[in-house]
Each structure stands twice: as C-alpha cells, then as structure tokens.
Amino acid sequence: MSATAEATAGPRSEAARGWSLPPWWEKALFPLFILAAILFPFFFDSGGSVMGTATLALAYCVMALGLNIIVGFAGLLDLGFVAFFAIGAYVMGWFGSLFFAEINDEKGIHILTAGRASELPGIHMNFILVLVCAVIATTIAGMLIGLPTLRLRGDYIAIVTLAFGEIIGRIAINGDALKIAGQPLTAGRQGITPVDKIDLPFLEPFTSLELRPWYWMALALVAVALGVSFALRNSRLGRAWIALREDEVAAVAMGVPAVKTKLLAYGTGAAFGGMSGAFLGSFNNTVNADQFQFYFSILILGMVILGGLGSIWGVVLGAIVLTTINFYLIPDVFNSIPSKLGFDFDTTQITFAIYGFLLVIMMIIRPEGLIPERRRKQELHDESEDALVAQAP
C-alpha cells in the first residue's frame, strides 16, 4: 500500500502539508551543528556530569545513526543491536587492557602505544587501530547475523536479531568459563577493567578527570557517522535500501540485489555500533557483561523511533533527548525536586515509571517522531486520508 501511496503523492500532498523547510536544510544544518557542538564544552565544567552526559549522548548518537541505517533506511527491524556494542567494546577490552596478562611471557604486546601503556603486560594497541579492528569485527558480525534473516520477513527479522543479541550477551556473561587456549574469552560480570585511556598521536593521553577530549573524540565519531549517513542516503545503495524497505518484491523485480543490499545495511550499521562500542569501552573504563542487556537494544531503538525513523537529524535529536532524560534529567534533576519542595519522598524508586511514562507521552504526542523523514511524512499523510475516505459513510 505504501508504495502506491508514494507514487500518487506529489504536488497534492506537498501543498496540503502547508509549510515545509527547503530540502537542503538538512545538509545546511551539518556544519552549524558541528560548530555549535565543538563550542559546547566551553560553557560547562570539564569534569562535571553535564560533560559526562554529553559525551554519552554523542556516543549513543553514533549507535543510533548506525541502527537508523538498518531499521530506518533498509527497514530491517533489529532488536539485537547490543551485539555490536558488545563486540566493539570487547575488541577494546582485548586489545587495550591487562586482560591477556600472560601473553608473550608476561611482557605483553604493544603496537604504536606510548607512555604507561607500553610497559604493561597484556595487549595494548593504539586507539585508532582498535577502532579499525572494532569496525572490521562488527562489520563481519553484522553480515553474519544478517545471513539467516535474508529469507525472513517483517518481525521475524526482529526476533532473530534479538536472539543473536541475547546469545552474544550470554557469551559475555559466561565467557569467563569459556577457555580458548587456556585464556578466558571475557571477564564475565566482573568486567575487564581498567581499560586503556584513548591515546591519540600528537595529543596528550586522555584522563578521566578531563572530559572535554573525550567529548570531542565522540563528536568526531558523530561527524563521521553523520557524513556517511548523508552520503549513503541519496546514493545508489541508499536508494536501493529505501526501495527494499518500501516493497521488496518490486525492488527485486527492478534489479535491486536484495542479498547484497541487505547485508551491506547490516554491515554498515554494525560498524557504527562497533566504533561507538570501542569508544565506550575506554570511556567507561570497563567492559562488563552486565552492560550488554536487551534493554540497551531497546534504548537505541527508542532513540531511532522517537527521533523519526530514517530521519538523520531526528535520530540525532532522539539520541540526545533520551540520553539526557536517562542519565541527567531523571537521576540528577528530577530526584532533587521533592527535597527542594520540602517533601519527604524518594523519587529514585519510580525512575523506571517516569521513564516509561515519558516514552508513552512522547510517542503519543509525536507518533511519527520528533523530526519525521520527509518521505514517511508524505506516506502518513496520504494513508490517513485513505483512512478518512474508508470511514466515510
């Protein structure tokens, strides 16, 4: 139905929508956003909770942009995105900590590291190399996870990706008992900690007290993710994704290679998850199995849907809004309200409910997302018109 709605949309619905920004606003916003984001830290305390939340928000932004490629562009509902977070974070944990302490006669392996890390046992690699490894590992993982879903339709894809996410989560939890050549695979719930701080060439090593460099590093990742998203969306591949999303049979009939196109969507989306995962491994200073729960996938999916499926700026906004609610508004601001008003009421007990309530309210007020994708807005408009016609006596 959506495909026909698409075809018959056009001048009529364009006019019916009343107002709209010119189509180039999305790209025009890109430099403005980056500039504003670069300047943002100068207004806040470098070690404070605002900077911490902002850094997290940017890291989650990268994940959400990745998931947006899979769910928003290609229309493959992925409920197991946490798998890529886990793989990225473990690549960071394996190649940037004391975890493999016995390796190389306890002297360790060091690749392009400087300072303290180059004297410690275990494998230590430069963060850029870790990032590359994480991207490669998650791209491969993404394609492997995509393989069994190729024959599936609709929500069956959701459960198979969910299943992979849960299996990876289980391996993370029980991995301390899984010995490969005498080495455990993960550190289970105890976590791999400490993890090397990011150490970029020509720069001072990052520290946990000074959060601005972390923030800018995350921002650089966001810029990459944004750039790739914009470049891909209108490319041949991006159009193939949208065609598959709208009508797979028609797209295949028109010569879109379904297998390759879908696998590339999984691979690209997963790569962003891995990138951000490696960053978060270092930022959180631990790679802990308890981080890789189903609710993480739902959190990221919530960012994508709340922001507006397929809408790049919508997803960025969604990520910022949900992270702020989750890690700043509820724990820091909201919980202090009763004591300020003089009530003796412990709000920490109802944080879950507040979060759930906000999700419900936001979704009901803006069902198509905070900043809907133009194409979807047209479809929705058209479908609601169809529904009106159907309801008429």
Added chain:
Amino acid sequence: MEAATVPAGPAVRGDRLKAFIGTYGLIAVLLALPVYFAIYDLVNDGDLTRIGNNLVDGISNGAIWALVAIGYTLVYGIVELINFAHGEVFMIGSFIAASMFTTFGLTEDTSVLPLAIALLVIIVICMFGSGILNTMIERVGYRPLRNAPKLAPLITAVGFSFILQNVGLLWRGGSQEGIPDLIRSQHEVFSIAGVEITNGDLLSILVTIPLLLLMTAFIGRSRLGKAMRATAQDPEAARLMGINVDTTISMTFLLGGMLAGAAGLIYALYQTTIWYFQGFTAGLIAFTAAVMGGIGNIKGAVLGGFIIGFIQQLSDNRDELFGFFPLGSAWTPAVVFAYLILIMVFKPSGLLGEQTRDAG
C-alpha cells in the same frame, strides 16, 4: 490467527527440493537435542528416566509459556504489534494471585476442598485483573497510534513495560519473594517407569489444556471470534462488513491478558517464587515461542511453548552437549535462542506459520 494467512502460491519445481531440505532439516534440528540425550541416558543410566523427567517438567513449564505466548500471537495477528508489555501483564497476574492468597488466608495447611474453591475464585480474579489491565494499556497506549508508523506503538509498549515493572517493584519489593507452596508443587502424585508426576505438573496441565480448548473453540465458533479473525485478515473490509474493529481489538487484548493472568497464577503456584522482573524473562521466552510456532497462529504458539519448555529443561539439567558445547542453566537462554535461529533458517515462517498479511 489462522485466518490471517493466505494460501501460498503453487509450488515451482525448484522449490520442491528446497521444501524437502526445509522439512527434513527442520526435523533433524528439532530432534537433535532430545535424541542425543535419549541415547546418552540409555548408554549411561540404562533407561530413559532422566529425559522422561525433563520432558514432564518441560511440558508443565511449557504450558505456562504457551498461555503467555497466545497473548502475543493474538495481539500480533490482529494489530501486528509486538506487545512488549505482555510479559509484565503476566507478572501482575502472579502478583494479584500472591496477594489473593493472603486475602483468602490460604496457607500450606489449607485442606483440598476449600483450597480448590478458593483457587477457582482466584483464577477468575487474576484473569480479569490482567485482562482489564491489558485492555486499558491498549486503550491508552496503542489505540491513539493506530494510524501511526508501525513501530511507534512498539515504543509505547516498552514504556508500559517499564511502568508496570515499577508498579511491581513498589508493590512487592525488588527481591525474589517466596510465597506459600499451597499445592505442595513438588509432591509426587504418581510415577510411570520412574518418571515423577508432581502436583505442580498436574495443576499446570489441568488448567492449561481446558483453557486452550476453550480459547480455540471461542475463536473458531463464536461471533466475536469470527470478528477477530476477520479483523486480522483485513481491518478495512471487516469495518465495511459492520464489524466494530475497535471493540474487537479491545476484546483480543482482554482475551490475551486473561490467559496471561491464568498463567501468572499457575506460575506462582508452580514456582512458588515471584518477583517484579519475572515478566521480562517470561515475555521474551513467550515471544520466542510465538515466533517459533509461526506468529499469528495459536496452535503454533502452544507448540512453541512446549518445545521451549522442553529445551529449557534439557539444557538446565545437563552439563555439556556433544562433549564441547557447555550447557546448564547459565547457558539456557543462549540454547533456546540458537534453536530459534536454526528453526527460522529451515522454516522462515515458523513451524506452523504460513505467509502473513505483511508478506503479501
């Protein structure tokens, strides 16, 4: 729902080979674990008692999953929504049951007849409590989003799931709570060739089977059941035929919630521990069961529930598979999901599923 399916097109010759591999690969996958452990038991113990016990426990656990899974499948069949709050509705059912035990003053010493009468009353209360809760969630969270993008209600469902978990947390605290073992659930009733049938097994089967039969009859025969199937097949056409689609959808949520409430009571009696997070695990397992059987298909959901119950028991009670895969309760979720993926590979529409409306 069965009616939501459309007949597959005529098979092309190349597809026959695929169908052959699909069918036999599927059978091989399904039987791999049970057959392996049956042989293992025969070699090591000399009889099949151990796997027999696993099977019985698996069926009684599976019955609970089946009841919850039907709720998923009914809702999915009619509004194509993965109702993430359903597991929490089941949890609330358990909590209502536990509170009712106290209200009715039931203890381990209550004799059989008063206990049976009280439980009959309680199961009705649980069913209506959960059912009405589910209907209210639909009214508030899903109905306003009927014309919204398909994934929007998914997020409100998650929102309600959080809210209900918090309700559970405030209601009975954050830790696992033991409740009176009213039916002496582990007490053996009789045994066949060393396979124990306990009170719990008996209860779970005796409650589930009639409910399942009732449900199938209701959906197959009653006016409302027909309306549900019609709405599942094509909401627009159903509306044109004079079916009140909104009422029908509400009733579907009521039915699903009622089954979850019954499952909640059985769970409380069978496991004798409840906590606010039980709904999350149960929801995930039941959803998996629904998909395994072919989402939208009630018989499939029941079959999926029993299969998963059995796999869980097999995995919980064994240490390793083929000498190198580790098993045990820590690995059980991974085993269940691996099974699901394998089944999906061989039968992409689930065990009993056919092409759904979505696929057309």
